[in-house]
Amino acid sequence: MDDHTALHTAIKHSDKVFGCFVFDRDILDGLPAHDRRVSFIHGAVKELDQTWRAMANEPNAGLLVRHGHAVPEIIKLAKQLGVQAVLTHHDDEPASLTRDAKVLGELANAGIAFHTFKDHVVFERSEVLTQSGTAYGVFTPYKNAWLKKISPADMAERSTHAKPGQLAPTPVGLRQAMPELTSMGFHPVDLAALHIHPGSEAAQTLVKDFAKRMTNYEDTRNFPAVKGPSYLSVHLRFGTVSIRQLVRLAYPPAMKGNAGAQTWLSELIWRDFYHQIMHHHPHAMTHAFKPEYDAIEWEKGKTGKAWFTAWCEGQTGYPLVDAAMAQINQTGYMHNRLRMVVASFLVKDLGIDWRWGEQYFALHLNDFDLAANNGGWQWASSSGCDAQPYFRIFNPINQSEKFDPQGKFIKRYLPQLACCAIRWSARKKTLRWPPSQSLLCERRTQGKSSSLALVPMVCLGQCLHQAHPVLRRKSSRKSGTSKFCSQCFPSG
Numbered sequence: 001m002d003d004h005t006a007l008h009t010a011i012k013h014s015d016k017v018f019g020c021f022v023f024d025r026d027i028l029d030g031l032p033a034h035d036r037r038v039s040f041i042h043g044a045v046k047e048l049d050q051t052w053r054a055m056a057n058e059p060n061a062g063l064l065v066r067h068g069h070a071v072p073e074i075i076k077l078a079k080q081l082g083v084q085a086v087l088t089h090h091d092d093e094p095a096s097l098t099r100d101a102k103v104l105g106e107l108a109n110a111g112i113a114f115h116t117f118k119d120h121v122v123f124e125r126s127e128v129l130t131q132s133g134t135a136y137g138v139f140t141p142y143k144n145a146w147l148k149k150i151s152p153a154d155m156a157e158r159s160t161h162a163k164p165g166q167l168a169p170t171p172v173g174l175r176q177a178m179p180e181l182t183s184m185g186f187h188p189v190d191l192a193a194l195h196i197h198p199g200s201e202a203a204q205t206l207v208k209d210f211a212k213r214m215t216n217y218e219d220t221r222n223f224p225a226v227k228g229p230s231y232l233s234v235h236l237r238f239g240t241v242s243i244r245q246l247v248r249l250a251y252p253p254a255m256k257g258n259a260g261a262q263t264w265l266s267e268l269i270w271r272d273f274y275h276q277i278m279h280h281h282p283h284a285m286t287h288a289f290k291p292e293y294d295a296i297e298w299e300k301g302k303t304g305k306a307w308f309t310a311w312c313e314g315q316t317g318y319p320l321v322d323a324a325m326a327q328i329n330q331t332g333y334m335h336n337r338l339r340m341v342v343a344s345f346l347v348k349d350l351g352i353d354w355r356w357g358e359q360y361f362a363l364h365l366n367d368f369d370l371a372a373n374n375g376g377w378q379w380a381s382s383s384g385c386d387a388q389p390y391f392r393i394f395n396p397i398n399q400s401e402k403f404d405p406q407g408k409f410i411k412r413y414l415p416q417l418a419c420c421a422i423r424w425s426a427r428k429k430t431l432r433w434p435p436s437q438s439l440l441c442e443r444r445t446q447g448k449s450s451s452l453a454l455v456p457m458v459c460l461g462q463c464l465h466q467a468h469p470v471l472r473r474k475s476s477r478k479s480g481t482s483k484f485c486s487q488c489f490p491s492g
């Protein structure tokens with residue numbers, strides 16, 4: 001509310017400004033009744049309404065909040081209020097572009113202007129291009145160009161100080177109470193119990209807390225049991241914190257060489273990077289960024305579905321994977337390192353289509369963002385821009401040993417393992433837990449003692465090479481499957 005491009009512009013150019021928010025049925029009708037994000041948004045809109053009233057110093061000047069289909073609701077409100085223009089922010093998701101094109105057309109028919117502004121990212125669309133005028137597909141040169149381009153104006157606050165009376169009272173006939181979650185078909189979720197707090201004030205508490213820890217980010221960010229990252233993603237996603245404020249926090253120390261600030265700023269730049277990828281390559285939202293990767297024959301049918309279910313439910317028998325899936329299922333958050341681990345496991349080890357995993361994340365992540373989620377999944381499946389090499393696979397055992405050495409995170413989310421002593425076998429890279437009843441383990445240990453709950457990744461990797469046409473084709477062209485396997489899995 002205090003750093004908002006559309007409101008900033010409206011206040012600058014209009015005598016009277018109204019604020020409105022539509023709970024869009026085109027989005028909401030497909031969501032489960034217990035969706036955490038809807039409770040988050042509802043809480044944030046309530047706070048926004050109160051802030052708006054306080055800023056207006058006029059009790060009847062609250063937000064106009066509606067539950068319906070966005071296009072007709074916006075058009076109806078614009079006509080009822082008799083406004084000259086509707087202002088909002090860019091949203092480059094394909095479905096949103098279609099929606100906004102309809103709004104533009106219908107408003108134009110009614111003689112009302114429609115203005116949209118960049119607000120969600122620092123640089124968007126074609127603002128950062130290569131010297132030959134094309135979009136970047138690799139992160140590091142994009143980041144260098146981004147850093148070269150940024151100026152104080154790009155990160156300046158878009159202030160929203162209105163003159164008295166400018167935030168206008170809602171006309172009597174249009175005053176309505178904000179729809180309750182239950183009236184929209186949703187059950188309120190106890191977000192506080194998950195340590196999630198909606199709204200700008202809560203976001204500022206997280207910003208303050210992270211500002212004290214930013215210097216350590218480089219050293220702590222990869223350890224899921226440690227409070228390393230900012231946990232701001234859900235606020236960035238829903239606009240309850242300004243990306244410009246976060247860049248203003250990280251940029252000065254980053255320029256002075258602070259490694260934590262530099263790495264965190266890089267993460268914020270990844271966010272811009274994936275948004276410009278979505279703008280320039282919308283096909284990647286449904287297909288592999290690199291078309292040849294659409295030729296992979298993924299594990300389907302009964303086996304694929306059973307393995308996918310085991311992955312979703314955290315029943316793979318790989319403690320780090322299962323604990324990470326428990327984290328997303330219980331809280332809607334998953335640590336970045338674990339997102340990479342579970343995505344790699346699903347795609348590279350189980351041979352399941354990255355889009356299945358992407359969809360699961362889309363439904364469960366509080367911070368689900370089409371561009372970042374798609375980018376993360378395509379990165380993990382090596383089918384995307386800036387892809388990691390196709391033969392790189394995150395070994396969940398090595399990852400546990402390196403990033404959760406005492407199993408603190410694992411034990412937090414798999415309490416059944418709380419009493420177990422963890423021993424790492426350096427030679428086999430096998431984490432020895434008590435036997436699990438997991439589906440995957442039963443399947444993967446065919447013919448072996450059932451007391452071996454975890455199969456070394458080397459076996460998994462090798463067996464999947466046989467079922468992975470792209471990997472097999474590439475590896476045989478290069479150096480032959482066996483050499484490829486030994487390169488990939490030197491510990492085997």
Ligand SMILES: Cc1cc2nc3c(=O)[nH]c(=O)nc-3n(C[C@H](O)[C@H](O)[C@H](O)COP(=O)(O)OP(=O)(O)OC[C@H]3O[C@@H](n4cnc5c(N)ncnc54)[C@H](O)[C@@H]3O)c2cc1C
Nearest residue numbers: 229230231232233267271336339367368369372373376377
């Ligand atoms: C398979 C996969 C799926 C992902 N899906 C999403 C998603 O739907 N939404 C989402 O916001 N992030 C996604 N990420 C990126 C990253 O995991 C989260 O942004 C991060 O874990 C959020 O936690 P945080 O706010 O504490 O992050 P911090 O480490 O504090 O980072 C600060 C901010 O930088 C941005 N950021 C960090 N890493 C990335 C990244 N790799 N790509 C883009 N932006 C990044 C986020 O906005 C984040 O809030 C995904 C990553 C992977 C590997």
